Amino acid sequence: MQASVLCASLVVAVSRPDRFRAGAARVAAWMLRAGLALALGWQLGAAAQAAGGAEAAAGTAVRFGILPLGGAFESRNDWEPLLADLQRAIGRPVTMLSVTSYEALEQAIQRDQVDMAFLSGKMALDAVTLRRMKVVAQVTRHDGLPGYRALLLTRKSGPRTTLKELLAEPEGWRLARGESRSVSGFIVPQLQLFLPNHIAMETRFRSEVVGTHQVTALAVANGEADVATNNTADFERFRLQFPAEADRLQVIWESELIPHAQIVIRRGYGPEFEKKVQLFLVEYARGKGPRGDSERAVLKSLHDLAGFVAADNSSLLPAAKLAYQLARQSTMTSQWVNEAARQARLQRIEATYAEQVAALRSGAP
Template structure:
């Protein structure tokens, strides 16, 4: 089934490219045809997502009845794109642990969070708020944190706009947000919502959900395409995903510019369900820390896998305390939102602020208790 989908996906990509570059069509017709084809491909492949999302590796490799380790991944580009990106590494993880590993690749943060709530995920690649909720509410532990080739301890949130036109500068955006069409990430997305709201919009008395002319919510790839294709005026994004976007959509990326960037945001974490023994969690951590570190052909192959996987360089040891920056971001956003919101009385506002303080203190205490 996976091979059939891969062949079909390649065929669809080829057809889409042929439509895109058809010389016999005007530019607008080519653009419309390409967008329509992408939507059709997404619809057809999406129908198979449920069947494919948790398909384990080759059954012959493992003892009969071996239970798969269910791995959940954030929808960075799209469900199937993320799945293809992660498959090689998860195959290596399966061999390293000596048990099958299945993948849950979904189309939204909410779908992944619901799967975690239903105990359908044993291990996951999560960032910021989702990793924080998984540890503090869903009985999971951080075992590692990703690192990238640039060597920085994190990435930055971005705002993208078109290079030309009346809505192309940060000054104009802040002056008249109600005239701009916004494309943003889900509310659980650190770079797609939380950090832009906290570090830029709320300090300028702009609430993202209510002040813009219109709003669309999607992946970082979708929001960047929306601005490039004139369907939105500004999009939230981040440095890592925009680098990837430049490689995948060079023509569209050339139309875009960065008009704002945030402070550094810590990289994503790998979390494992706390139900697994400390020994098993340590085994997973040891595999991740050693991955792509060896010399020779095997190490080169693993480094190539990580390079194609969002330009990762490897994994660093981490525990739940690595989520303290994410907890602080969530606390700051909640507090700033309470300060700017309308309440029936000042006493009600103060009560809300006190609950936020108490919740943050509890989170910090829980994150500093890092034993599995």
């Protein structure tokens, strides 16, 4: 680890432990993570704590937040080489905030403790429309597809293995899912599968575990849950890291394509700095020779990424549409005091979506 070059920090957090309702194993897992959080603390480091706002003078650390796709330690180690290269390219220190929950990263962004971040869908949309950030790049993968797919996983053998059985009696199933901000772990399965079948993920299942894609897959593989949300990119990675556990699992449902994650940066750095960051990302791993090979190896460890392409806020239009569709469908299937209240809610959803679309297209957020 290049500790002298890159000051890495780690936050271990648990999202909504009250959701871990069933099973001593899940309670024990929560206690383990909570204990780890207390042991590690919030180690942002003196440089990061002194950074202040995005308008800080040149030389102040740029604080990079990482979307929790696997374990926090794993994410930190995977991102460290790329962020060390970014530090050299921009001539400023780069510190890292690696967390285990979407909520922890969202809170850090709200508290202005993150200047750049790797975010997907809803979190990137909120960062741009609510937290004065903007998109500078979007990731690409070797398969050439413009996105990935959400998945549902079950064990290959056992009493509950098929989609038909799941939709017929969700009350008998134990669910392992992503946080409510997770596109593939919650939003898309809810929107494209469960709500159309009159199933609300939060209330219809026997019990639920909420965690990263790695946590959800392991929960099903180890018999702690019956079905898990996941996605094609992370399940490929899971197969490499946990081959024995992956061999116990099968895919019973796939979603439509979901756009890839974005790199966002806090507004206020200025166009020259933004262009420097964007150029670094776009050119990363594109060169020939040993340096290019080394950078490609770095990206391969980052969920098998192929690289980055230049992007702006308009790349979040699909995410805005997904959020709009989920809000509308949830409103249509929920119980209301009267129809007038439902229609009022629908009107607010339409107005919010129209404002988001206009802002994302103009670059105004």
